Amino acid sequence: MSLRVQAEADLAVTLEASTDFGEPFTLTDPSDFASATQLYGAVGDIGQVLDPDTGQAVSARHATLTARIATLTAAGYTTLPEGKADAGVKPWRVDFAGVSTASQRYKVVQSFPDRTLGVVTMILAFWNAAAP
């Protein structure tokens, strides 16, 4: 077994183990398919500042999710998550809770698949599931 394959196999512990860094999340694709089994990955939602170029910053948040590609494939997702710019389709959606906060809904705006190691990192934006 190559080191790369070994590293990918280790993701079950280093990325997905719920007793370590693995946090539960839900991933819904544009066709509203969501895995029936609970998924685990590395989630993040931290404060940051935006610079709208007016000379005055805006406080904002930066949210990410990193998941194991093999797990997503095994769960039934036929493609990797990606940002959907088309307003005519639903985006990929993600739900996860902070350590001490209620669950938050996000949409995937950008994804960075790392096919060398076998993970995909998603940049998330807030998603309001309620229709206008």
Add this chain to the structure above:
Amino acid sequence: MPTVLTALIDKQDNFEVVRDQIAVLINTNQAAQVILAAAEPDPNLWKLRVFTERAQPWEQFLNEPGKALVSQDLSPIVNVWYENGTFPESMGDTVKRQAHTATYNIDVYGLGIAQDDGATGQIPGDLTAVQNATRGIRFVRNILMAAENTYLQLRNKDGAALGPGVYQRWVQSITSFQPDLASESAHSVIGIRLALRVTFNEYSPQVDESNALETVHVDIHRASDGMLLTDAEYDLT
């Protein structure tokens, strides 16, 4: 020993008066517009939150304790601030009065959150942010360039030689800034700037400007976060 001023400088210069007046005009008119829009599906689309001379980061889009993100007040933020001014030598004298041509920046911040469209698609947050910011700038420009505000309601009282005597207000430019792509934020925020050039009088401190202005009486209050609150009555009958 040089001669010193014997009177306390306890007045506002007119560039401050004009700045506050711009904010008051925007604030009172946005409130009036919300009332006028009562029959519209969402009158709050006409709402603006007005501030002056703010320089610290905006937290209004982020933290409203006890409220879920989607139920927060997401109406555009307006910040009125003085950028610079020049004093043309041909428009004044060295003793009493100098014309002041000032540029005020009126920055509008629009927030967008991606949303389900209720059918098969989505309303992208980046698009909503631009729409909110441009709507805010649209209201600001129309309010300031309305006939009622030709002189920002700061003309001198009839026959009075003194007072701010606003000669002219003119939209110098509207600039839409690039979105901050590097931050990869969970919010979409767009800033648009309207630069308003205003020409008015400034006076040397020995000049008594009292009773020189057309009566303009507006109570200005500020919320705990600095947002402008003005008392105004609207007769819409």
